[in-house]
Amino acid sequence: MGTKLLALLDGTLADPALPIVRADDEGVTRGDGIFEALLVVDAQPRDLDAHLARFAVSADKLELPAPDEAGFRRATDALLEAWNWKADREAVLRFFWTRGPEGTSEPNAWAIIAPLDEALRRQRSAGVRVMLLDRGFEPVPVENQPWLLPGAKSLSYAVNMAAKRYARERGAEDVVFYSPSGRLLEGPTCSVVLDIDGVLHTPPFEAILRSITVQTLFQQAPAEGLDVQFSVLDRSDFERCRGAWLLSSTRVLTRITHVDGHPLPASLLDSTLKRMLGVPSR
Template sequence: MAAHAPLLALLDGTLADIASPLVRADDLGVVRGDGVFDATLVRRGAVRDREEHLDRLERSAAILQLPAPDRAGYGRAIDALVAAWDFGAAPEALIRLVLTRGPEGGGEPTAFAMMLPLSPAAIAERDRGVSITLLGRGHDGDEVAAMPWLLPGAKSLSYSINMAAKRHAVAHGFDDVVFVAPSGQLLEGPTSTLVVDRGGRLATPPQDGILASITLDHLLRDAPSAGLEVAFEPMEPADLSAADGAWLLSSGRLLAAITAVDGEPMPRSPLDAALRRVLDV
């Protein structure tokens, strides 16, 4: 079966040719990464956590002092993409919502939504899990939270460091990354949130300076009804090594069990099946 081509929608709800020019060469989103985005999973026509992702796009825009996103316009774009998508060819897809500051000399922000198939690698990693490496990050979470110019909590287009970390991991035989602060505290992945099974309790690092995870919010909301306990707890690499299991959570891949840390095998948590049910994996 041929792969589904990406689709592009404008905020008036019309589809555009993804191969035709849309962004000016002097757009600040292109030349400086000055903009925000968000992305949500779509399964057979159902947009996962739609309103929550629009909320986070608004929060990110506010942090960057961008104009408030046209929420109704993004809603029209989402509806147009979902209506045009062939879910028989690609049952799972990502919708990416983009907002930039616009041309460098001034003008209207650039805004659009794009839909593309969820990568086969992301789907496979849900089942087989991921091997990770621990990489340093230059600031502790609470330090970043106190420095608004570092854009803590914003999902900005300036994603080159995150992507460089993942390329570094893959080049050295790993699937993904968890960042470690200078203090030794575990943080997050480049595109994911860490959750650890500590003797039957689920723990995740404190959210200071970390992008709020919608998938984690889903877990925090629904875990108690499934008999699962989740708490924010500071953790170091030794805590990860001693854990009964761990996962990376994200909006597209949803959940991937960590199978090894820097080459050391990690057990599959006894809570894995319950966590998958809670997150509807």
């Protein structure tokens, strides 16, 4: 990934190579913090309000102080103004909010912008090969188990990154998790949608992250005459689907071309979904 810019919540820019996090910050030592990531195209952030709202929900689930929304907006404005949009018209904006140094009540916060990963840009047109991996738990309702942080976008992403490395070492580019019983869940950094007989199906938001891109899909589908449903899906559904996609805020929409090495058909709805979700062209 190329040049990055970093902003503090007062709207000032800082050198991203300089340390701004203490060594005993619990976001570093324990992964005790949250983040958000969104796509910016030609200086226009996508779904900024929705991401800030989900950011606040994540903070509440971790019992962190509410993020300084005005401060993150100031940081966003500073980064958008400083970014070279002629050189990189697509960028990823990330917000961070940690618990801060151990034994204090001083959260740490910053925002970073960086060019969109070229691999994600390429996958939008070429598609992506995925591997199915067992996530090790069933997606049971966890409303009464708040310590499991259902739906929080926390900094504890080590398992997700390990899964992606495991897949890449075996010829795939991404992962879709399933439960021990075979129920489909989500990807490490994305949601999954299947076309089954012309109806779009995606796993319910139970014990998985509430996807802003999937919510957009639900909102816009009726105007396109499309039927989108939350459905309990099994890994075997890949064998009967007409096509499938990975969705996320930064990649937007990427067609799955292979599952565990087996080719997957391209859905006839692919171009419609790209247009509907506003997948940027190269």
